[in-house]
Amino acid sequence: MKQPGFIIEHCRQNCPKATREWRELLEELPSNLASLNIEETLQKKFGQVNHHHLLKICLAGCPNGCSRPDIKDFSISGYVTPQTTDNPCIACHACVRSCLENAITIEKNGVVVIDKSKCLSCGNCLSVCPSGTLAAGESGWNLRIGGRMGRHPRFASFVKQAQTDEEVISWVIETIQDYLNNGGPQERFTHFVEQKI
Ligand code: SF4
Ligand code: SF4
Ligand code: SF4
Numbered sequence: 001m002k003q004p005g006f007i008i009e010h011c012r013q014n015c016p017k018a019t020r021e022w023r024e025l026l027e028e029l030p031s032n033l034a035s036l037n038i039e040e041t042l043q044k045k046f047g048q049v050n051h052h053h054l055l056k057i058c059l060a061g062c063p064n065g066c067s068r069p070d071i072k073d074f075s076i077s078g079y080v081t082p083q084t085t086d087n088p089c090i091a092c093h094a095c096v097r098s099c100l101e102n103a104i105t106i107e108k109n110g111v112v113v114i115d116k117s118k119c120l121s122c123g124n125c126l127s128v129c130p131s132g133t134l135a136a137g138e139s140g141w142n143l144r145i146g147g148r149m150g151r152h153p154r155f156a157s158f159v160k161q162a163q164t165d166e167e168v169i170s171w172v173i174e175t176i177q178d179y180l181n182n183g184g185p186q187e188r189f190t191h192f193v194e195q196k197i
Helices: 023-034 038-046 094-098 124-128 165-182 189-194
Strands: 006-010 055-060 074-084 104-106 112-114 134-145 157-162
Touching: 006 023, 023 055, 023 165, 038 165, 074 112, 074 124, 074 165, 094 104, 094 124, 124 134, 134 165, 157 165, 165 189
Parallel strands: 006 055, 055 074
Antiparallel strands: 074 134, 104 112, 134 157
């Protein structure tokens, strides 16, 4: 079967930890990328297109990254930022126990303090709060680029956050288009973007 020039990997379905629904992106990305003729351009660049030439796009529902997005060309990971509401805290400390980053402190007066420098926006604390004191704030996608394994492995570098699927798709298309137009002969995507990040 003819390859489209890219591979999309993803988390397991229906994971309760997911902060964002990624299945729509999984459906939408292939049709949006089809017009770029990625495979055809890769053939011109490399002659024969092997597995390591294919662009790897990875979708993850939360920062846990079970689908290993950080070693892919495109890393797209959902996030949700917790915020406090006016609902009184009952000091059950469930949120404190749920936070693997030790980012939450409950003060003696019942004020909930979230250390934003530690918070990974995984949403664990929201799901365990029985009082509604913690609620979902901003939610979206962390976009990273340029991860790989091999002789010189590297983690994908953070580029920006996107709030909507449309923003994610536009970013992927623009980035791939740049590579197809401006990447040199025999130049893999990961090496092309490494110069820019
Ligand atoms: S990355 Fe998050 S949403 Fe995806 S499978 Fe792992 S825990 Fe579940
Ligand atoms: S979102 Fe995750 S990392 Fe941030 S405070 Fe809640 S449990 Fe901790
Ligand atoms: S889980 Fe909710 S109610 Fe319990 S300590 Fe945290 S903020 Fe307060």
